Amino acid sequence: MNASDKVIGRLSHYRLLLSKLESQGKTFVFSRELAIMADGTSAQVRRDLMVTGYEGNPKQGYNVSDLLDELNKFFNFSRGVNAVLIGTGSLGRALLSYFMPKKSRYNIMAAFDSELSKTGRIIAGTRCCHINELEFELKSLGSVVAILTLPAEAAQTMATRLTNCGIKGILNFAPVRLRVPDDVYVENIDVTMSLEKVAFFANQKSEDREKEV
Amino acid sequence: MNASDKVIGRLSHYRLLLSKLESQGKTFVFSRELAIMADGTSAQVRRDLMVTGYEGNPKQGYNVSDLLDELNKFFNFSRGVNAVLIGTGSLGRALLSYFMPKKSRYNIMAAFDSELSKTGRIIAGTRCCHINELEFELKSLGSVVAILTLPAEAAQTMATRLTNCGIKGILNFAPVRLRVPDDVYVENIDVTMSLEKVAFFANQKSEDREKEV
DNA sequence: AGTTAGCTGTTACAAATTTCACAGCGTTAA
C-alpha cells in the first residue's frame, strides 16, 4: 500500500472529524458531509477512504464508529504516538502544554535542551533532559518520532544525531530543509513562510477587489 | 499574474535563503545551489523564479542582492507584514515571542483574548486587548492579516468576525476548516495532523526496513 | 575576434492529483 502525503493528511483530518461526530452521537455520515467539514469534495473523500479498505453503505453512508476504528487501525496508533521534543524555547514549551500528558494520544516522552538551566526540570508534565543524554534516553524509549523546535543553525546537526539513533520521523519547525537518509520522513512546519504566503495572497485579493470596482 | 500556493511558498523560502547568502557575503548563486538548499531541483527553482520576472546571468547565475530585492518587491513587503493575533494561550504567546517586535519584518500589532485576566497587559512586547475591542482596533490598524491561535470551537465565529472587518488573510492554527468568502485566503497549520503524518510514515519506513531484511 | 563551457529561460513532456461520471448496490416504500 502506498498512499501519498496528501491523502494521509486528509485521512488524519477525517479521523478527527469522525471522533467529533461520534462524540456527538452521530452513527452514520455521508461522504458529502465529511467533504463539507473537511473543505473538499465528496469524490475526494470516497477516493481517500479507498486506501483504508473500509466500505460504506450505499444507502446510509459510512458507519461513524466502524470507520473511525478502521482509521485508527490504519494509522496503527493503538499505543498512541510517542515523541521526543528537542529545544525548549517558547515554541517547544507551547507544544509541551499543547500535548500535555493526559487523555491525549500523543505522548511526549521527554524534552531535551542544550542549556543546563533548562534541564532537570519538569515542563508541562514532561521531564527535560540535557541534550547530552539524548542517545542514552532514546535507547530506552523505543520507537518514537522527534519534534524539532530549535534554532535553524542547530537543526541539521540534531537531525543527523537523531537519524543515527534510528529515528524515522521528524516534525521540523526550524526554517531549514533537513538532509536525512531516504528512510526518514520529515515534515516541515515553517510559520514564517506560512505567514508570508497569507500576506501575499491577502494583498493580492485586496488588489483584485480594487480592480473589479 | 497568478502563481500557485506552492510556488509562493517556495519563493518565500528562496527569499529566506537569499537573505542568508547575502549576509554571508555571497554575491552570485546558481539555481542548482538554491535547489540543494531548498531541497528541490534546479529546473524548479528557475521555473519558480520566472514568475517574478527577474532574469539571471547564464555565466554567473543570479545576483543575490538583486534577486532578493526583486522578491521583496514581488511580495510587496516594503512596509513589513502587519498582523493581529487572536488567542493568547500557550501557542499564541509562543508566537508573540517568536515574532517579538524588533528587527523582524513581521509586526504583530495587537493580540486579543476573551479572558479579561489576560487583557490590558503587554505580552512579549505586544499589547493584549479584550476581544470586544477587535472591531474598534482593526479600524485604526488598516490592512493586516490575522493569526488564529484559539480553541477549535471558537475559530469559525472569530473567522466570520474577522472577514466582516475586511480581513483578507488568515493563518489558522485551530484544527477546523474555516468557511470564509472567496476573497479571503486561509492557510491552515494543524500540528496534530502533521504529527500524525510523521508517525504514520515513520511507522511505514520502519516496516519497509524490516521487510528488506 | 573566435571558441568553448556551462548556466539560464522556456517549451515540451511526464507524473501526480483531483474531478467526473456512471454502473451497481442496499435500503425503503408500495
Add this chain to the structure above:
DNA sequence: TTAACGCTGTGAAATTTGTAACAGCTAACT
C-alpha cells in the same frame, strides 16, 4: 416482491504540478 432512489466505488478524463531537454546567451580563455 418489486421498483425506485440516491449513495458508494472506481475507471477514465481533466487538471495541476514537477521534470527533462535544449536553444541561446554570456563570461572567460586562446
